[in-house]
Amino acid sequence: MGPQSARAQGGPSEGQPCHPLRRAPDVGSPSSCGAEATGAAVTSKAQQARKQAGSQPRTSEPGAQRSRFPRPQRGNPTQDPGEMEKPFEDNRTDPHSFVSVFESLIQAKMPFFDHLKDIFSHHRHSDDDTVKVNDKEKPIYYGTVTPYPNFNASDDTAILRRAIESKGVNEDVIIAVLVKRSNEQRQKIKAVYETENGKKLTDNLKAALRGNLENICLALLMTPAHYDAYQLMKATKGLGTDEEVLTEILATRTNQEIQEIKKAFKQEYEKELEEVIKSETSGNYTKILLELLSGGRDESARVDNDLVSKDTKTLLKLCEHGSGFNVSTFIDLMTKRSYPHLRKVLEAFGKQTDVKLPTVLKKELKGDTENCLIDLAKYAWNTPAVFAQKLVKALEKPGTCEKTLNRILVSRSEVDLKKIKEVYWNCQQRSLNDDIEKDTKEHYRKVLLSLCGAF
Incomplete structure (x- = not known):
């Protein structure tokens, strides 16, 4: 997964929202939109106290106007x-x-x-x-x-047991516990619950909850790797493969996370994920997914400008009219280079040619391969x-x-x-x-x- 973007200072003044269709200002000119607010403000003690108590945020007084801008x-x-x-x-x-x-x-x-x-x-x-x-x-x-402060898995286990066994089931308590704990803390709750009650927490929740609430609560109790493996299983099971989900997961997870997903998939479904991908997809799209599954993407945050220049020349040559499009070279570029590197390559490509990369992909490729490569470029950016x-x-x-x-x-x-x-x-x-x-x-x-x- 490519590194996330940082935020810049400032923001639009009250009453002057940054319109999504407005062009960015010219270089060197004052921005009418300003920049995004940093996600770095520290929560006040009062806010932390309300959060730990599980209280809902205070609503504005009648007639008060809500701010249209995101909070720090x-x-x-x-x-x-x-x-x-x-x-x-x-x-x-x-x-x-x-x-x-x-x-x-x-x-x-x-x-x-x-x-x-x-x-x-x-x-x-x-x-x-x-x-x-x-x-x-x-x-x-x-x-x-x-992570929830002052976490105690035994206390949470007792709270969940009472909420599940109470007359009518106390959904609010179940939600408060599961959502306000990190995934690592939820795994500890699962283990203690089974040890102390002789039953699996997931089984008891299945019996107590229904519909969308049941589905998302069970999802929260899975480890990230097992949840991704579950999503991949659903995307490849039955009639029709959900290519969008396959690309989404494999394009946005780190190399280590991909290895953990493959291990979880084999553990849960007794199949190798690579073999399932081969059986449910075809052609160059299969090759792309297998390259992503190999976990071979460079994850360095450092960008080598000489390599950027070399890859930009390669991309320009690939897109020249009449020279033929080598899809294997493009797949290697999009599946092995780091996302910060790809952003620099695509920037340089845009400065050196009027050729539109998507136009080339649409002309040279079709279907799942075209969609996947375009999606990889978007995830990279x-x-x-x-x-x-x-x-x-x-x-x-x-x-x-x-x-x-x-x-x-x-x-x-x-x-x-x-x-x-x-x-x-x-x-x-x-x-x-x-x-x-x-x-x-x-x-x-x-x-x-x-x-x-x-x-």
């Missing part, structure tokens, strides 16, 4: 108390360069990406996602779920923006797509869900929380909103 977000929960993370400056000298590469890609595949032209250019910030705290580099945390687009589609289509909501909110809640929410707001001019509240119901709605950090 917390930084790494492991940083020293009171230490503020410093926002990053945008190091790119030409904020328009990438639009020349991706303009046709954005328009050709998904109308939503019309709104992302500025996201893919002006709002693409430094690849460095670390901050100095007491002269030490620490990663910035962009998840919405953090801005992973949170792609997930935001998926959430918009899930909430705007007739009938909410709960499986997409579950998959993204569960899998990204301890990774980059804060960033995804910011991109969503920038493009929709309304919050992800508001759309979830409008399109979902009851306890299922509360789980989703809690994963988004609303409670």
Whole structure:
């Protein structure tokens, strides 16, 4: 998974929102939109106290106008108390360069990406996602779920048992415990629950809950590797393969995570994931997925400018008319190079030619291979923006797509869900929380909103 983008200082002034369709300002000119707010504000003691108590956020008084702008977000929960993370400056000298590469890609595949032209250019910030705290580099945390303070697995086990066995089942308590614990803490709760009760927590929840609430609670109790393995199994099972899910998972996980997914898949389904991919896909698309499954992508944050120049020349040669398109070379480039490196290559490509990369891919390739390579380019440039687009589609289509909501909110809640929410707001001019509240119901709605950090 490529490193996440950092945030720059500032933001639009009150009453002057940054419109998603507005072009980014010229280099050197004042930005009418400003830059994004840093996700580094430290939560106050009062906020922490309310969160630990499980209380809901206070609503504004009747008639009060709600702010249209995202609140400052917390930084790494492991940083020293009171230490503020410093926002990053945008190091790119030409904020328009990438639009020349991706303009046709954005328009050709998904109308939503019309709104992302500025996201893919002006709002693409430094690849460095670390901050100095007491002269030490620490990663910035962009998840919405953090480890629960003063965690005690035995206490949580007793609370869950009472909630499950109570008359009518206390869904609110179950939600409060599961969502306010990190995945690592949930695994400890599962183990203690089975030891102390002689029954599996998942089995008891299956008997107590129903529908979407049951599905997402069970998802929260899986390890990340087992949840991804489960999603891959569903994507390859039955009639029709869900190529979008296959590409999403394999393109956005680290090499170590991919190895853990393969191990979990073999453990749960007694099959090798590679063999399942071979049987359910074909052609160059199979080759791409197998390359991703090999876990051979360079994950260095450092970019070699000489190698960028070499790969840019290779890409230019591939796209020359009449020279023939070597798809194997392009697959190697997109599956082996780091995402920071690919961003530099695509930037340089856009500056040196008027040829549109998506136009070449559409001409030379078809179907799943074309879609996958375009998706890899989008993930390389801005992973949170792609997930935001998926959430918009899930909430705007007739009938909410709960499986997409579950998959993204569960899998990204301890990774980059804060960033995804910011991109969503920038493009929709309304919050992800508001759309979830409008399109979902009851306890299922509360789980989703809690994963988004609303409670």
